[in-house]
Amino acid sequence: MTASPTPGTLFVVATPIGNLDDIAPRALETLRRADAVCAEDTRHTRRLLAHFGIERPLLALHEHNETAQADALVARLAGGASLALVSDAGTPLVSDPGFVLVRAARAAGIRVSPVPGACAAVAALSVAGIPSDRFAFEGFLPAKAGLRRERLQALAGEPRTLVFYESAHRIEASLADMAALLGPDRPAAIARELTKLFETVLDGPLGDLAARVATDPDQRRGEFVVVVQGAGEDADAALAEGRRVYALLSAHLPPSQAARLAAEITGAPRKGLYGG
Structure with missing residues (x-):
């Protein structure tokens, strides 16, 4: 009976956010040894690898194809290949693709190993x-401006x-x-x-x-x-919450009335909500 292959490793490799001298020696060695490199933008990563004299097969893995590609990549890892995952800059998964693949690999019992480095x-x-x-x-x-403001309103009291x-x-x-x-x-x-x-x-x-x-x-x-x-935990938090409530109320009420109600609801000073 033929033994099952030993699974490979998915290496999550941080790359420079600007200055190429910031790349870690272990990151370079990992990229050299990987069977293939999963890259957010293969053109960008090809230039990075060429700068360091590294030639490896590149696989495109980005937000538009990650779900479709994950199963095939996990199968490749399960078959013994080792893959390096990189984003265009910095640490993968930090506002970059890779989460779907990492989760799928871990669920399949594949080793996922970080190669730390730059993070903006x-x-x-x-x-x-x-x-x-x-x-x-x-x-x-x-x-979108409306959704951005809603998110900021929700964060106004975050300490x-x-x-x-x-x-x-x-x-x-x-x-x-x-x-x-x-x-x-x-x-x-x-x-x-x-x-x-x-x-x-x-x-x-x-x-x-x-x-x-x-x-x-x-x-x-x-x-x-x-x-x-x-x-802040006290006055600053009350003021931030007051501003959040004021922003919600001012969409439906005159500014002075919205400020008065927001101050009553939150205990924030009215002057801090509406200039007077």
Whole structure:
């Protein structure tokens, strides 16, 4: 009787978020040894591998085909192949594809092993000067303005630091909504183009940051991580909840009436909700 093959391993490999020198030696070795590399964008990953002189078969695995491809990839792993999973930049599954494959592999008893490295969210937290002992990673906010504001309203009273990813074409609108719904005085930081040539990290109150980005086209280019301090446990939380309730009520009532009711409901100061 022929013995069943020993299953291979799915390696989840972090790649640089900008500076190629940040790739880990073990990541390079894993990519060299893998039977194939599952890549979010094979063109992008081919350039990365070529930079380090690595030639491996590439398999496209992205949000549009991951569910359809997962079973075939798990079968390949079960047959003894070892696969490396990478995203375009940073750690896979962190606002990137890979969850469906990782879950399917684990359910099939396949070993899934991380090869740690860069992560834009953690890199931004490390330099933001915002409390990082407890944080909530929110990834990308919804693209549609109404849904984005609903999400921010729901997060207004969150006491943990909030971490968002954002794109160049939505950063201005997202910051304006954050200032309006989380509060213009809330401490925040914007990390742009981390590890790249034009890296900048701006910090200050959300209102000031929103104004800076709105008036400086250079600060609307590239890839962004926005780190926002959480609402305090006491007065800050009450104010954040008041703003959330005010935003809901103001869609149906005059601003002054909405502010008065929101203040009565939450105990937040009316002046902090509606300028007077």
